[in-house]
Amino acid sequence: xxxxxxxxxxxxxxxRVDAQRVKLNKGRTSARNYLARVPYETMQGKIIIPVEIxxxxxxxxxxxGAPNMITPSLNEQLTSKKLNDINVRDAxxxxxxxxxxxxxxxGIGGIYFEGVPTIVxxxxxxxIFDCFGVDGIIGSNMMRKxxxxxxxxxxxxxxxxxxxxxEVERLEEVEMSLSEAQSSPYLWIGLEGEGKARxxxxxxxxxxxxxxMSVQSYExxxxxxxxxxxxxxxxxxxxxxxxxxxxNTHYRTSVPVxxxxxxxxxNVPTVTMDADRSRIGSEILDYGxxxxxxxxxxxxxxxxxxxxxxxxxxxxxSPTIKDGEIVVGIVWDExxxxxxxxxxxxxxxxxxxxxxxxPCDFVNQPSPFDAGESFSIxxxxxxxxxxxxxxxxxK
Numbered sequence: 001x002x003x004x005x006x007x008x009x010x011x012x013x014x015x016r017v018d019a020q021r022v023k024l025n026k027g028r029t030s031a032r033n034y035l036a037r038v039p040y041e042t043m044q045g046k047i048i049i050p051v052e053i054x055x056x057x058x059x060x061x062x063x064x065g066a067p068n069m070i071t072p073s074l075n076e077q078l079t080s081k082k083l084n085d086i087n088v089r090d091a092x093x094x095x096x097x098x099x100x101x102x103x104x105x106x107g108i109g110g111i112y113f114e115g116v117p118t119i120v121x122x123x124x125x126x127x128i129f130d131c132f133g134v135d136g137i138i139g140s141n142m143m144r145k146x147x148x149x150x151x152x153x154x155x156x157x158x159x160x161x162x163x164x165x166x167e168v169e170r171l172e173e174v175e176m177s178l179s180e181a182q183s184s185p186y187l188w189i190g191l192e193g194e195g196k197a198r199x200x201x202x203x204x205x206x207x208x209x210x211x212x213m214s215v216q217s218y219e220x221x222x223x224x225x226x227x228x229x230x231x232x233x234x235x236x237x238x239x240x241x242x243x244x245x246x247x248n249t250h251y252r253t254s255v256p257v258x259x260x261x262x263x264x265x266x267n268v269p270t271v272t273m274d275a276d277r278s279r280i281g282s283e284i285l286d287y288g289x290x291x292x293x294x295x296x297x298x299x300x301x302x303x304x305x306x307x308x309x310x311x312x313x314x315x316x317x318s319p320t321i322k323d324g325e326i327v328v329g330i331v332w333d334e335x336x337x338x339x340x341x342x343x344x345x346x347x348x349x350x351x352x353x354x355x356x357x358x359p360c361d362f363v364n365q366p367s368p369f370d371a372g373e374s375f376s377i378x379x380x381x382x383x384x385x386x387x388x389x390x391x392x393x394x395k
Contacts, residue, residue: 022084022100024067024141024182027116035165036109040157043132043364045208045282047150049157051138052107054078058135062157063206064143064292065279067182068106068118070136071129075120079104083117096122106142108159116142131360137206140294144183148292150205152285153304163293168300171291172261176203176299185292187299189280190259195225199278203292203299207281210310211258213270214278218251227253235330235342236320248274252318252332254311260284263303267311271318271330313394315369319346324359328379339390340379347387348378 040062041048047062058074070078080101088098099120105112118136121129129135149158149166158166177186185203190196199217213221221227231252255268260280265287273279284290288303316333317340319326328344331337346354349368369375374393381388 022086022117024100024117025144027102027113027142028145029111029113031111031161033161034111035158035160035162036111037156037158038109040155042152042155044366046132047157047205047282047285048132048134049108049138051136052112053103053105059133061132061134061137061206063137063204064140065184065202065204065206066137067139067141068116068137069121069139070101070103070118071121071126072123074135075101080118086119088119096125098122106138108138108157111159113142128363131363140178140183140185143292144178144294146294147296148294150285150290150292152289161295163291163296163298166291166300168291168293168298171300171302172263174261174299174301176293176297178294178297183294185294185299186277187260187280190257191221191226191255192257192259193226193228193255197221197224197226202277202279204279205282207279208283209281210265210283211255211268211270212273212275212279212281213251213253213255214275215248215250215272216276217278218253218272221255227255229254231332233318233330233332235318235328236322250330252314252330260301263288263301264307266307266309269310269312269314313373315375315392315394317392319369321359321362326354326357326359326362327382336390339388341381341383343382345380345382346377347380348376350376 038049048059049062051058051060080103083100083102085097085099088096100117101120102115103118105114106116146159146161147163147166160166174187178184179186186200187203188198189201190198197220199221222230232249233252234249251272253270255270256266258265258268284301287305287308288301291300293300316331316336317328318330318332320329321327322343326346328340328342328346330342331340348354352368374391376389376391378387378389380386
């Protein structure tokens with residue numbers, strides 16, 4: 001859960017189409033039998049793959065919670081046909097209207113997909129793309145007829161028409177469903193504490209971290225006694241494609257057991273989010289390989305080891321980005337509520353001047369809060385403009 005508990009600057013890129021004026025589940029590959037492998041790069045849990053368009057190679061995020069998307073600058077360089085405008089919601093529920101175009105061809109490892117509807121991002125929402133240095137997103141609508149294999153040990157992204165290429169016959173299969181609008185993959189997971197529950201979650205490779213719980217699910221799971229160690233706080237958890245949400249009440253808790261198929265993950269920390277469904281994110285790739293069989297609606301997880309304990313200490317507050325500055329996002333510790341408020345600026349961490357750093361460094365680089373257990377932090381109260389220092393230790 002690196003970065004989720006300690007530093008809430010995770011840019012959740014998952015999007016959803018509100019009004020489907022354009023059918024996104026279109027396009028196909030001309031190849032009938034194929035297997036392609038390309039190396040991928042990771043940056044703070046994001047999967048970045050090389051993509052070929054019109055003879056040039058570009059860097060794209062692979063995000064199963066999103067449809068295909070390109071930046072406005074790339075769209076200007078390409079030959080595309082506008083299809084229509086649609087309303088898009090990001091991971092935090094913020095909405096914007098965007099154009100949809102059809103690209104003649106998008107290639108991955110020599111396999112070309114033709115006529116795939118692709119959303120053109122708005123120029124004012126390009127912060128995340130700029131920070132990761134990417135030109136767009138390969139989404140689930142383009143992958144809906146493929147089988148995708150993700151191997152974090154070899155850093156290899158593979159696609160095929162045949163799941164047999166990835167030896168799935170020896171793996172436990174989990175039934176997977178695809179969303180109607182953009183073919184995002186959903187599956188059932190088990191949660192267990194004092195009580196037991198099942199939850200229908202999005203498998204979202206655009207999400208850093210292991211498990212994000214929706215506020216709606218929190219209420220039900222609390223009643224079923226499948227979570228423990230509940231803390232609450234008001235503020236902003238994260239930024240999305242269209243910037244952060246307003247300040248809301250969130251809960252920080254832990255799930256004693258999360259079960260995907262028969263494989264168990266223990267003591268999973270999570271912070272609730274403003275979304276319709278909970279999510280399993282890209283951190284699962286740290287613990288095993290994944291096969292997403294979009295063609296046959298099956299999910300496979302091949303663990304590197306046995307059950308994993310994901311428990312970790314955390315600070316009494318979580319930071320976020322606001323107006324290009326690093327600020328206090330949510331205060332969890334009751335003992336800190338009289339000292340810290342949402343929006344208080346973070347000026348120094350263990351003597352390092354945070355104000356002089358590019359906000360992108362807090363999105364695409366390891367968090368400074370991952371560097372130790374104890375911290376001397378200089379804050380600025382935004383109401384009184386006074387500075388104060390707190391000595392804080394993870395617990």
